[in-house]
Amino acid sequence: xxxxxxxxxxxxxxxxxxxxxxxxxxxxxxxxxxxxxxxxxxxxxxxxxxxxxxxxxxxxxxxxxxxxxxxxxxxxxxxxxxxxxxxxxxxxxxxxxxxxxxxxxxxxxxxxxxxxxxxxxxxxxxxxxxxxxxxxxxxxxxxxxxxxxxxxxxxxxxxxxxxxxxxxxxxxxxxxxxxxxxxxxxxxxxxxxxxxxxxxxxxxxxxxxxxxxxxxxxxxxxxxxxxxxxxxxxxxxxxxxxxxxxxxxxxxxxxxxxxxxxxxxxxxxxxxxxxxxxxxxxxxxxxxxxxxxxxxxxxxxxxxxxxxxxxxxxxxxxxxxxxxxxxxxxxxxxxxxxxxxxxxxxxxxxxxxxxxxxxxxxxxxxxxxxxxxxxxxxxxxxxxxxxxxxxxxxxxxxxxxxxxxxxxxxxxxxxxxxxxxxxxxxxxxxxxxxxxxxxxxxxxxxx
Numbered sequence: 001x002x003x004x005x006x007x008x009x010x011x012x013x014x015x016x017x018x019x020x021x022x023x024x025x026x027x028x029x030x031x032x033x034x035x036x037x038x039x040x041x042x043x044x045x046x047x048x049x050x051x052x053x054x055x056x057x058x059x060x061x062x063x064x065x066x067x068x069x070x071x072x073x074x075x076x077x078x079x080x081x082x083x084x085x086x087x088x089x090x091x092x093x094x095x096x097x098x099x100x101x102x103x104x105x106x107x108x109x110x111x112x113x114x115x116x117x118x119x120x121x122x123x124x125x126x127x128x129x130x131x132x133x134x135x136x137x138x139x140x141x142x143x144x145x146x147x148x149x150x151x152x153x154x155x156x157x158x159x160x161x162x163x164x165x166x167x168x169x170x171x172x173x174x175x176x177x178x179x180x181x182x183x184x185x186x187x188x189x190x191x192x193x194x195x196x197x198x199x200x201x202x203x204x205x206x207x208x209x210x211x212x213x214x215x216x217x218x219x220x221x222x223x224x225x226x227x228x229x230x231x232x233x234x235x236x237x238x239x240x241x242x243x244x245x246x247x248x249x250x251x252x253x254x255x256x257x258x259x260x261x262x263x264x265x266x267x268x269x270x271x272x273x274x275x276x277x278x279x280x281x282x283x284x285x286x287x288x289x290x291x292x293x294x295x296x297x298x299x300x301x302x303x304x305x306x307x308x309x310x311x312x313x314x315x316x317x318x319x320x321x322x323x324x325x326x327x328x329x330x331x332x333x334x335x336x337x338x339x340x341x342x343x344x345x346x347x348x349x350x351x352x353x354x355x356x357x358x359x360x361x362x363x364x365x366x367x368x369x370x371x372x373x374x375x376x377x378x379x380x381x382x383x384x385x386x387x388x389x390x391x392x393x394x395x396x397x398x399x400x401x402x403x404x405x406x407x408x409x410x411x412x413x414x415x416x417x418x419x420x421x422x423x424x425x426x427x428x429x430x431x432x433x434x435x436x437x438x439x440x441x442x443x444x445x446x447x
Contacts, residue, residue, distance in 0.1 A: 002080055003078045005078030005082065007030050018055040027066070028065075028073070047335075050171065083130055093279060095279045099132075100141075104128075111126065112149060115153050124153065126157075128157065129161050133216055134160075135279055139159075139183065157189040158209065160181075167331075168335045180203070183211060184208075224298075225293070228298075235440065237440040242440075245441060270331040271339045271340065274298070278298065305342055305345045307439070312392070316414070325385040325412070326357055327359070327393050329344055330363060332395065337364070342394065358376035359377055382407060390418065391412065391417050395421065405429055416434070419436065419437070
């Protein structure tokens, strides 16, 4: 059993804390948001993530998972400290590392006080780990900051252990990872990580810290590139009458390409891909490389939002004064996260064109209400579609594929439907009376 501290109770931090406790470690999770910590102590979750609530409850019941607002308390009690704070983008695209710096300073201050209290007794040791997505060389700054503020007698290692957690499947991703990337500087740190992750029986990629930091950005940016590439191909498919779904299947069987992330649609969103792509572009500029390929990936992604609005205009002629039903507001299914959500951006564009927009989402309604108060939020897909001129499916929630399309059509004013994620049976929609459009698919597509 290890004593582990996790700094930050957001998506990454809370999943990390709950999963380490599930693995039998004693874990303390700290966050500066007092209400969030109070809620977590009462087993009230700050966001929706499948399977996470039960893990938190089990960790609390077993006495392995605790929560605090005191980073000093966490630093005193835990040998391994994971920094999982937010790194939001700045206006220039660079990652804002002020929360990482603040955590480093508070850790160092507590370690310095502990060293003074011990007055020469056996030395302290802490393993301080970057878990947040950070640009390369952040580990250097964390080390310099702590070295500057801690006296002789405080022994510590800095390491990088980037997360590869997908919202909506984060618990499974943590407990059954493709690989675990670890950047270390000492054998001691490497040994601790090997023991810590041994129960997961997953491949360990041991590198230096800078390489580990690069792996995270390079991986996310490559996946974003696959999405934008397929969306660009989808644009061509529409012009020549090909079906992007068939094209993707044919590509995916090639082992060199693979089937994952070959899905045309309204583009990527969330808290990772847009931010990581922008940060990687900014990093490249700082070191003197013009990453034009990645800049184009971001541009194509932004265009996909406008493409959907153009499809609405092609069907309705004029958007102003029309009522549009939007089904799905979260950036992907199985989460309530609306950060950088393509669906929400499309809603903004439609509102700007003078449309009334009525929406339904299984989990993201409260967040959407705060982000875009002009939306009409309804209690069911059918309520949202009532008297609508068109319905847009913008998040591929499973329940949307089970909708009674005949009933949906019966409450609408006009028969237009757009599948923005290419996940619906277009034949079933047409059979129910809809005129359908999708991304990169001919109007007569049969599946």
